[in-house]
Structures are given as C-alpha cells and as structure tokens.
Amino acid sequence: MAAPDYADEKQEPVIKASADTYGTDYDGHSSINTISALVAEDHGHDIQLRTMSWQKAAWLLCGDQVCLAIMAQTWSLSVLGWVPGIITMVVAGILFWITSMTMWRFIMKYPQIKDICDFAYYACGKSKIAYEFAGFMLMANNILLIGFHVLTGAKVLNTLSDHSLCTVVFSVIVTVMGVVMSIPRTLKHVSFMSMFSATCMAIAILLFLVFSGIEAAPLYGYYGDYPTDGAVHTYAFPIAGTTWVGCMNAVLNITFLWVPQILFPTFISEMEKPQDFPKSLAVLAGISAFLFIVPPAIGFRYLGQYATAPAFGSLGVVAYKKASFAFVIVPTLVIGVIYTNVSAKFVYFRVMGNSRHAHSNTVIGWGVWMLIVIVSWILAFIFAEVIPSMGDFLSLLGAAFDSFFGFIFFAIAYWQMHQGKLFAGVTRSVMTIVHAFVMICGLFLLGPGLYAAVEAIMADYATTVTPAFSCANVSL
Template sequence: MSFSKSADEKGGPLNTTTFAAVDSDFDNSHDKIQALVAEDHEHDIKLRTMSWQKAAWLLCGDQVCLAIMAQSWSLSVLGWVPGIITMVLAGLLFWFTSITMHRFIMVHPQIRDICDFAYYACGKNKIAYEFTGFMLLANNIMLIGFHVLTGAKILNTLSDHSLCTVSFSIIVTFMGIIMSLPRTLKHVSFMSMGSAACMGMAILLFLIFAGKEAAPGYGYNGDYPTAGPVGTYAFPPAGTGFVAAMNAVLNITFLWVPQILFPTFISEMEHPKDFPKSLAVLAAVSGFLFIVPPAIGFRYLGQYATAPAFGSLGVVAYKKASFAFVIVPTLVIGVIYANVSAKFLYFCIMGSSHHAHSNTVIGWGAWAGVMVVIWFIAFIFAEVIPSMGDFLSLLGAAFDSFFGFIFFAIAYWQMHRAELFKGAWRSAKTAFHIFVMLVGLFLLGPGLYAAVEAIKADYAGSTRPAFSCADLSI
C-alpha cells in the first residue's frame, strides 16, 4: 500500500513554490508559518484556527482517559517504589520529547502529521513516510476499536446486559461516526472540554466510593478476601515475573505517549509557537491525574486492583455510578483518533483538489466516506480480536517506541548533528536524547517480547469468540 507524497511534495494547502527550501533554521520559521496561516485562511474550510487554549483542551480531552484507571493495577504489580519512579520518569520523558518535537516542527512548519515528521526526521526518507503511515493507521484504528469495545462494555454494565454486546458495539460505532463529522480540530476541542470533565467526575466518584466501601469486591486472584486483607507494598510481591512487571511498566509508559497526535494538533494552531503553553497545561493535569488517583486507588484496593479499577468496587451501584461517566471520553477520544487518521487518508485521496479544503458535495462526501470506513474497520477489530488489551500492548511496544521515543532522538540528531557536544549544556541534552533512544529500543525489544508473551498466555486459556453476545460488564 502506498500513501501520498510527503508534505513538501504534495498539493493541497501547502504552497510548494514558497516552501521548496525547508531546511532553514528556527529563526526564520515565523515567516513560513505566517504564510501557511494566510494561505489556509483563504479556503472555505480553515484548519489553522486553534488557539493554544483550545489546543490545551484538546490535549486534555485525549489524555484524561480510562487508561488512568488502569494505573492502580500497575502499582499493585510493581509496588510503590518502582511504580512511582516509573510514573515520574515517564512524565519527564514525555515533556522533553514533546518539546523536541515542537522545536523540530517549528523548523519544518509545513509538517501536517506524524508521517511528515518521520519523513523530515529521517532525512526526507520516503520509506520512513510510508512505514509511519502504516503505523499511524494501524495504531489509531485499533485504538478506536478498543474504544468501541469499551463503549459496549460500559453499556453492558449500565443496562445489566439488556442487549447483545454486538448491538451495543453497533450503537457506539454509529455515535462515533456522527460525532466525527466535524472537519476541524477546533470543533473537536469543544467536545474535549466535556470529555475531560466527565472523566474527572468518574475518577472523583471512584475515589469516594473506594474509600467509603468496607472492602473491594474483586481482584484477579479472586473475590475478596481470597487474596488476604487489602495491603500495599513498596516493591513487587514475591513471584512477580518479568512479563508481568514489564506489562505493568508498559501500561504506565504508553499512557504518556500521545505524541502520535501532536503534529496534527500543531498544524491546526493559528500560532504553533504557543504549543508549549498547551503542553504545560497538559503536563500539569497529567502529572496530577496519572499519579495521585492511581496511588489513592492502590491504597484502598491493594492487591485487588483491576484494570480498570472500577471493576474492583464491591458495591454494584458504586460501580455503575462512576463508570457511567466514562462513556463520554470513550466516544470523544475515539473521535480525536478518527479525525487524525481521516485527515491523513483524506489528503491522500483528495491531493491538490479544491475539494480538499472547500465546502463541496464531493469534499464532504469523501470525508464522511473515509470516516465511515475507519469506524467500520475499528468495529470489526473490536469484534474479532479476542483480547484487545493485549493487542494494544503489542502495538504500543511495536509502534509507540517510535512515536514516543525513537523519532524524537533522531529529530534531535537532525537538528544538532553538527554540534552534538558543543558545550556542557548541549552535551547534556545529547546524552539525554541518547537515553531516549535507548528507552525506545528497550520498549521495542524486551517490551515487545513481554507483550507477545502476554498474548500467548491469554490464548492458552479461554478467549472471547468473534461477534459474541456475551456479557462484558465489569
């Protein structure tokens, strides 16, 4: 499968004459950005319209998600010390790699998505562009499928399995398609406000209920008190193997790897230089939500923590009341990933045609068609893959090692290869990015091994059949 040409070779909103020479330094990127914004604002559909505040809402809408509620389980596997260290280190890596990404995009402001980023980071390599396009679609569509399945699980839980699970998945898919029709991320950012608020309410209710109830109801080792009194511990309990510990680390690490979306977000900001402000808001929100609620959850659930932690609540009413709010972020996050994926495919199809940025029947028809195809494929994945969680770990190890680490180490090298060790500060930053590369390679190697072993272990037992009506309630 071959995708469209990279940003400096394809038509559409980019003026290829003005931006033929794209390898200038950071200082003269301002004129390029202004020209790109001015050109975009001449179109019917204006993409470069987001303020940094709306971008911050969009970032929070993506990151304030159900995966936060899986972190108590990670702590139950790793214990306090390794768990908290992993969380803090992952957050620091996220911040610095995201800043590197932003600086690189400011040098190449015509970058539209992560595929263009890989193209320039790898020295205008078309193979890197094609390979990243495959990773983008595989990763995002599988994530959308996971959200379809999660939505069906929520509806199962709230309705006491009143319909076949496939029917619930169809309902979620149709809702996702309708919500995904807005073309600009500026409009999606309004949905993100409600999404983050609903997920915040779900987390708050969970913490209240976890502290209020006498004991958790369930853990992976059986019903309470099968595994003994609730307790926490500083280090992994005896018998914790490498695969279990590695999967807990991956669960933490990949929560902090949303950078696959960032180039698309930046490309729709009216002032891309302000992205660090949006990033600072996200870092502050994530730093709190990714550590404090999971730590409180681990304190009250201990070894009975499940992923998501809602499943450990012993009172059914508590479980339903908190889990109900997750339906909004489940849909909105699916919409965000669908928008980024659809833009990549849409511009591959429309190219330099005026339909790409105009209010025409063909343009809107193509956009809607691409969106339907994305959600339909995601629905199929949600129904036919027995263990979506394990497959997402597999994709995370295989792809997020690039999207969160390797690409940014390479981009840093491209920007500073002539002065990697020029002075103490530059040498320190170079050493840090070497560490980033090593982390990415570690996740790609041992991380991928752990994900494969988890899939093999799950397949050794009973698995969910395709298009099953089975009750998926937590």
C-alpha cells in the first residue's frame, strides 16, 4: 500500500490576505489558479474526476440527503414534542449551513484537498495523526452506513413480498445490486443516479403523507397497537416517563440527518469549478429545510405518540404501507453507492498512489477498484447481519463520528483560518462565537451523546436480539 501524500503539499497555494463577508483569509485569484491547474492535470488523465457542474453536484447532494432518515424524524418529534423537536431541527439546519460554508472556504484555501481526511490534516495543522484518525473514522462510518442500507433494502423486500424468502437472501440480493451499481468511478455518473433517488424518496414521502391523512387510525406504536395508548394526540414537550436516553437518541437522530459533511470534500474535489459549490449547497439547504421539517411535522400530527422509525411502519393499511415504502428501494441503493464511492476512493488512492493505473483504464486499475468495491459491500453485508439494532448503531455513529465530521473539525478549521484575528470586526466576532458554540455542540455529542447511544445498545443486548445471519422476518 502506498503512503498517503497528504493532499500533495507541493501544490499548496500561496495564501495572502483578503476578506469576504465572513472574513475568510485567502487570495481568490491564487486559489482559482491552483484549481485551474488541478483541473487541467485531471483532464489529462483517461479517467477524469473533476468534471461535475454545480447542477450535478446539487443532484448528488440531494441524492445523499433525501433519504429514509427523513421518515425517522416523526419519531423524534414524538419523543421530544413540538417545541424541543422543532427547535432542534431549526438549530441543526442553521449550523449545517454555517459549518458547510466554513468547510468550503477552508477548501478554497487548500484546493488540493480530496476528502475529509485531507481536510482534517490541514485543519489540525498538517497533522498526520489527524489524517489517519479521520481515515479510520471515514471507513468505519461509511461501511456501517452501507450496512444499514443493506439491512434497509432487505426490510423493503421483506415488506413487499410478505417475507417470501429468507432475510439473508434478500440481503445478498441488495448487496449484489449495490456492487453492480458501484462500478462507476466518477461522482458525475453517480449524480445521474441521484436524480432518480431523490425523486423516488420524494414520492415515498408524499404517498406517506397522503395515506397517513386519509386512514382512520395508525396501526401501532412502540407502546402498543392503536388504541392501547389512547387516542392519537400531539404535545409540546416530552410526555411523562420519557427518559433522558430516549431524548438524547431523538436528538442524535436529527443531527445525524443534518450532518452529511463527511462526503462534501470529495464532492467538491470532483467539481470542475469548486468555487460554485455554494450554489449547490443553497439548493440542498432549501430542499432539506422543507423536507426535514414539514413532512415529519405532518406525520406527527396524524400519528402522534404512535409514530415509529421509519414512520411507514405506523400506517394502518398494509396496502398503504407497501405502496409508499416500495419507492425507498431506489434511494437505499443509490445512497449506499455514494458512500461506497467515497470510501473506495480513499482506499484506492492509498493502494495505487501516483501510478499510471490510478487514473487510467488499465486492467490492474479497474481490477483493484472492483476488488475494493466488492470487499466494501461484503463487509457492510456482514455488519448488517450481525448487529442486532442498526438504529442504535446509527446513534453511536452520530455521537462518535458526526461530532467530529459535523462540528469539531469545522470549529478547528475556522480557528486555523482566523487565528490571531478571531475578533477583528463585528461579523468576524459573531462568527467566532457561533463556531465556539459549534465546538460545544460537537463535544456534547461526543460526551453525553455517546453515553446515551451506548446505553441504548446495552439495553438492546440485554433483551432478545436477532441471531446473526437470521432468516427472521424484518418487515415493517
């Protein structure tokens, strides 16, 4: 395996003082010149990566964000209630925009950044330890997330077929489909899939909202079948008996949805004009703000305390459940492909280094790529089969990894860009305070959040768990 080049330090741009509305210190012309050189070098290869327009990047972002996790937000509202739930969603959305823009500005300062590992390397003062630590977290996070999508795909197929086959067989089918769809090496091609992914998820959400509104009552909730827990009702604050661990997991469920930045550096590195990324981000932020708040709120209105995660499971009419849940199979596969592409590239370039195979259509190059993709999906398949509750492990991921990838790294990057001038002017001072709050949020997720996630996992293991590689029915 080749040693990492740590974003090729020889290509670092010369940074001079200039300021925009956020007070970002970098010479725009210097960065653009570096980007132009990187694009020209890339376009000299057989396999060209830096080819995405901002429109295709927007589709890719939406394909990643418009996902099944949206349908778990209704459950979060049922735990937190209207006031804490909506406040958490809005604050998470605002911090998402601010941290994403901080990331972009930092990458414009160092355009040679190729992934979140390079970002951590530069943000932490060119620390090789930070690079390797981020690399480990990237692979662990992505493999587990791909495994979650293997499990979700098996759940969809179980639900649609009334468990006509062993669940392991359905998981194998999803894994094979994922491998085939992961063959393209450029995100430009994956962004085409994302168009269909986002559209299918939007249809699934729309159907759920219609069905939940027209049905007489939900089927069941975590406290029993309707109406064992009384008539459907909503509430402003957590109901009596709600535990701190339950509230914390609901918060982690929300932050998990709003923290996709682990993929953003890779997306930006494959844009032909990375300086246009804010346009793509604006499209994503607008769509996310609507989908992450409005449908879950409507779902909570009709499901109340009977909300499950995902909310499809609460629908009382089986035909309604199948009709809406069926569309989830497309985003399940495509999002798995996106995470596979990002993690496979990290391993691929560590293996291939700067050899001609890295960017050329050679048998060795394609063979290594396919091997990495296959191994990634096999590992994900194994995790999907042996972990008893992927939902709890997603909370663990949100606490252990998203605390860094969504908050801590960006607070550090902001300090790196502006150290010595953190309070130079009103705007800079306000943003410094905001990023201090970002750091506090990250540390809170890493501390109490991680504790709550571990407690939930321990509670699951203390009860009956599904055996590894089980044929048990996992239908909604």
